[in-house]
Amino acid sequence: MAIAREAEPVSSLHEIREAGLDREDLLGMYRTMLITRGIEERGHILYKQGKIPGSFYTGRGNEASSVGVATAMGGDDVGTPLHRDMGVHVTRGVEPWRIFAQYMGRADGPTRGRDGNVHMADSKLGLLAMVSHLPAMLPVAVGCALAFRIREERRVSVGWFGEGASARGDCHEAMNLAGVRRLPIVFICDNNQWAYSTPTHLEYACETLADRAQAYGFEGVVVDGTDVLAVYREAKRAIEKAREGGGPTMIESLTLRMEGHAVHDDAFYVPKEMFEEWAKRDPIERFRSWLRENAALTDDEEDEVAASVKKLLADAINRAEESPLPDPSSLTEGVFATPEDLDTPHHK
Ligand SMILES: Cc1ncc(C[n+]2csc(CCOP(=O)(O)OP(=O)(O)O)c2C)c(N)n1
Numbered sequence: 566m567a568i569a570r571e572a573e574p575v576s577s578l579h580e581i582r583e584a585g586l587d588r589e590d591l592l593g594m595y596r597t598m599l600i601t602r603g604i605e606e607r608g609h610i611l612y613k614q615g616k617i618p619g620s621f622y623t624g625r626g627n628e629a630s631s632v633g634v635a636t637a638m639g640g641d642d643v644g645t646p647l648h649r650d651m652g653v654h655v656t657r658g659v660e661p662w663r664i665f666a667q668y669m670g671r672a673d674g675p676t677r678g679r680d681g682n683v684h685m686a687d688s689k690l691g692l693l694a695m696v697s698h699l700p701a702m703l704p705v706a707v708g709c710a711l712a713f714r715i716r717e718e719r720r721v722s723v724g725w726f727g728e729g730a731s732a733r734g735d736c737h738e739a740m741n742l743a744g745v746r747r748l749p750i751v752f753i754c755d756n757n758q759w760a761y762s763t764p765t766h767l768e769y770a771c772e773t774l775a776d777r778a779q780a781y782g783f784e785g786v787v788v789d790g791t792d793v794l795a796v797y798r799e800a801k802r803a804i805e806k807a808r809e810g811g812g813p814t815m816i817e818s819l820t821l822r823m824e825g826h827a828v829h830d831d832a833f834y835v836p837k838e839m840f841e842e843w844a845k846r847d848p849i850e851r852f853r854s855w856l857r858e859n860a861a862l863t864d865d866e867e868d869e870v871a872a873s874v875k876k877l878l879a880d881a882i883n884r885a886e887e888s889p890l891p892d893p894s895s896l897t898e899g900v901f902a903t904p905e906d907l908d909t910p911h912h913k
Pocket residue numbers: 649697698699700726727728729730731755757759760761822826
């Protein structure tokens with residue numbers, strides 16, 4: 566019997582309205598999920614065409630989770646999304662053409678061609694770019710929450726980590742400090758069942774990772790990460806609780822990583838039946854069915870959204886391909902922050 570609360574699905578349009586979303590918001594989320602998947606599918610093609618340096622990662626299967634959480638965040642909140650969380654960037658307003666520019670190492674990508682394809686974020690949109698080391702962004706997210714507390718700002722920090730990363734010490738340190746100081750932070754564990762080729766039974770011995778939250782003195786919730794509305798509702802509750810001074814929450818979002826760790830990995834070690842089982846719960850398909858049943862989504866609306874997303878992405882790729890590669894002489898610019906860049910008393 567799990568200690569953490571297991572979240573129920575959202576039953577009706579009425580219930581989701583109570584949680585703060587109207588029909589237009591729901592259609593917007595559906596569109597954002599399509600854009601998220603479309604960016605990664607097209608990125609994969611660009612990779613095969615040899616246009617993307619390095620490796621290439623996707624978050625297929627995680628669209629509901631990333632879009633659900635990001636939709637629940639406030640405009641002034643901050644987050645540290647990882648390599649499976651493209652939906653967070655799209656929801657926060659990073660324009661798709663800039664993501665393609667990032668993929669291709671161009672000057673108009675969020676890191677202006679300075680970092681690997683998914684190591685990106687637009688700080689103006691409240692996002693902090695990930696570093697490779699896992700889960701090194703959790704202490705950073707906790708630091709943001711501590712800063713909000715010290716400055717008495719009503720802002721919340723959201724920190725993402727994978728279930729594999731949860732085995733590392735920095736995850737424990739981050740959660741312990743957040744619990745001790747009751748910081749305004751929400752931890753999102755993208756539990757996609759695999760850490761590269763390692764299955765969950767070799768990663769942790771507790772029933773659910775969210776069970777650990779109680780040991781840190783805060784609430785743990787397990788949610789079906791293929792259900793965008795359940796994810797949204799739980800993230801919204803946790804974020805607003807944190808904003809009101811109620812301390813951290815850990816949300817464990819259950820999905821399956823529907824592709825290999827990256828394009829070089831064909832995931833031969835994942836049982837075929839597992840993919841088949843989770844394919845039946847495809848997040849986009851699930852939300853589409855929910856919208857048809859509960860929000861009267863029509864064929865015309867569906868076609869319109871699909872066509873507009875297709876055009877948006879085609880235009881985005883063209884624009885990104887027009888973006889120049891960075892000028893080599895500018896290589897060291899914008900890589901390190903100088904005291905002048907930092908607006909805190911400690912750095913003056
Ligand atoms: C400290 C550290 N060790 C190893 C790696 C290489 N690595 C990158 S992602 C990854 C798997 C992480 O699994 P999980 O946390 O479950 O996230 P997922 O990739 O499944 O989303 C590994 C081993 C790393 N980035 N950092």
